[in-house]
Amino acid sequence: MREAYHDQLEQLADQLADMTGMVAEAMQNATAALLQADLGLAEQVISGDQKVDDVRSSIEEQSYALLALQAPVATDLRTVLAVIHAAESVERMGDLALHVAKAARRRHPASALPEDVQPYFTEMGRIAVKLANEAASIIRNKDVDRARSLEDEDDAMDDIHRHLFSVIMDKEWQHGVPAAVDVTLLGRFYERFGDHAVSVAKRTVFVVTGRMPGYGGDDNL
Secondary structure: OHHHHHHHHHHHHHHHHHHHHHHHHHHHHHHHHHHHHHHHHHHHHHHHHHHHHHHHHHHHHHHHHHHHOOOOHHHHHHHHHHHHHHHHHHHHHHHHHHHHHHHHHHHOOOOOOOHHHHHHHHHHHHHHHHHHHHHHHHHOOOOOOHHHHHHHHHHHHHHHHHHHHHHHHHOOOOOOHHHHHHHHHHHHHHHHHHHHHHHHHHHHHHHOOOOOOOEEEEEEE
């Protein structure tokens, strides 16, 4: 019975890692849709978001069943609680990718982004996908050292996000208010996506060490 119980715990972690990989792919496709005004990719992300929600629901159902039937303690309890909280963060990451895809669809066939800011979003998309894939690997391997270093990589995302404000506020900005609003919202989507990836990694540290590291960017989690 105990062996089956621990198998269930491992399966929960694997499902969470798979879910994190799903949102990494969603953000990759959403970014491509945004930069290339690709309606097909945007629709793929939008229709695929329900799968992410379904995995989150399954993870929660299994987690609450384990809490009710097995009364886990110590590391096992931390694992179940961490998975529940992390699944919520990963679902929000999926929602953020969804928002990016919807922005691409809303402006199609035009691009949602002026050409001169597209390089910034190319880089933000790259960082976002890397952070999500790293978080998935951290979950699978319980890599505490890697988890603790993930926030440093997220700093690059924050730097670009801050720089975007100076770009749209510059007197040389010639694209009008609607484009500035799009850039502001889209930049925020990517920045929050990175923050949630860091939060997911933090949960792994909590599972292994029993301590919640004091990462930044944890508001609204």
